[in-house]
């Protein structure tokens with residue numbers, strides 16, 4: 001069985017879905033951890049733009065992810 005990984009599900013060509021495939025949805029792997037001393041944000045692969053914006057914005061930082069709130073950060077990064 002072919003496998004598809006789905007983060008935010010926004011792939012333009014539909015590579016995170018398909019017929020007769022096993023979809024592994026990682027959207028609940030969405031933990032975020034900020035190390036303020038080292039200015040490093042660790043994001044789990046299923047986090048969405050909006051979750052990152054809310055978290056990082058409330059800590060005084062920005063994230064350049066575009067406008068769509070439900071784009072996944074790992075699909076965005078791979079793209």
Ligand SMILES: Cc1cc2nc3c(=O)[nH]c(=O)nc-3n(C[C@H](O)[C@H](O)[C@H](O)COP(=O)(O)OP(=O)(O)OC[C@H]3O[C@@H](n4cnc5c(N)ncnc54)[C@H](O)[C@@H]3O)c2cc1C
Pocket residue numbers: 004005006007008009010011012015016026045065066067068069070071072073074075076078079
């Ligand atoms: C309606 C729409 C609005 C958009 N708006 C914006 C925007 O505002 N800002 C912006 O920057 N971009 C935007 N995009 C483009 C978007 O950034 C890309 O399409 C991006 O690749 C989507 O990532 P995703 O995680 O949501 O999609 P997905 O379909 O979940 O993933 C994209 C690809 O990456 C693979 N993948 C995902 N996670 C992993 C992983 N952890 N390991 C291995 N493979 C993985 C998937 O299998 C798939 O092939 C938009 C696209 C659409 C369709």
